[in-house]
Amino acid sequence: MSNTHRTFWRGFLDCSPFILVVAPFGLLFGVAAGETGLDLLQTMSMTILVIAGASQFTALALINDHTPTFIVILVSLVVNLRMAMYSAALVPHLGQASLRTRMLASYFMVDQTFAVSIRHYEHEPTRPLREKLAYYFGGAASICPFWYGFSLLGALIGKAIPESYTLDFAIPICFISLVAPMLRSLPHLAAALVSVSLALLLAWMPYNLWLLVAAVAAMMVGAQTELWLKGRQA
């Protein structure tokens, strides 16, 4: 087996623990989409085209709330803005690939493939491009089928799960479990606290605008806290 092959499977293996996150999340999305009123084609289209759980759930929640369409899209896209950072961070490692390869890699740029890949690249920065690509797509091959498959499963069996199972709460639980590891520094913590406080204080705002305001304010507080800490260290 060539090195490239081996690296593909290594990426596959390294990303595979996240199947345990992606599968239930996908399942819940399938169920939630059905409950929001999406038919099977719409559910699968969303899960395949967007391939970003947090924003998909956000969109569902806002659609449920009869938020104006433009705002649904805008707020859901804001949730995905972190992927711009992923894109920038991957440039030094995958930037030399052909345009078509980069277009494909962009499709598979999800939290898990990014996080696992970037960690690997930082450990072994001098590997050739084709190995880095193999690793990246290996990771994608590991978790994406489960995302699609479990979304489908959720959409199909959704009606069968009794409401008393409180499965609706699995969504916030998954979100919180994703956020908790992010609270690793004071600026991150400050941003999160502002985010929560403003969400509580501004819930009265129409069109779910409180979400945009809370997010922007939280980002500014995070950035300022970071600057303040840097100033203190200097």
Next chain:
Amino acid sequence: MMPDNSTIWIVIVGLGIGTYLIRFSFLGLIGGRPLPEWLLRHLRYVAVGVLPALITPLVIWPQATGGEPEPSRLLAALVVLVVGVWWHNVIAAIAAGMLTLYGVQFILG
């Protein structure tokens, strides 16, 4: 009231294209000017700025109870947060949360 079909499709397509463009932004446009430092600094806090705000109403005012705060959910959320922060283990946090959710509901009847 079921949402409008066209609304759903517009959201799907809009979100799909928009998200792809975000993902493609840097990786696709090599040689573009690097982002200014102040913008990069803010982008670092997008996830931690958006997600907690998103989660808060789902926890405090769950739709399933008609907006009334409810102990099993509040406790479960707290447990997920503590376990997640303490152990940095996503799966353990989810499991602990679901256990708390059902456990408290069982105890409270």
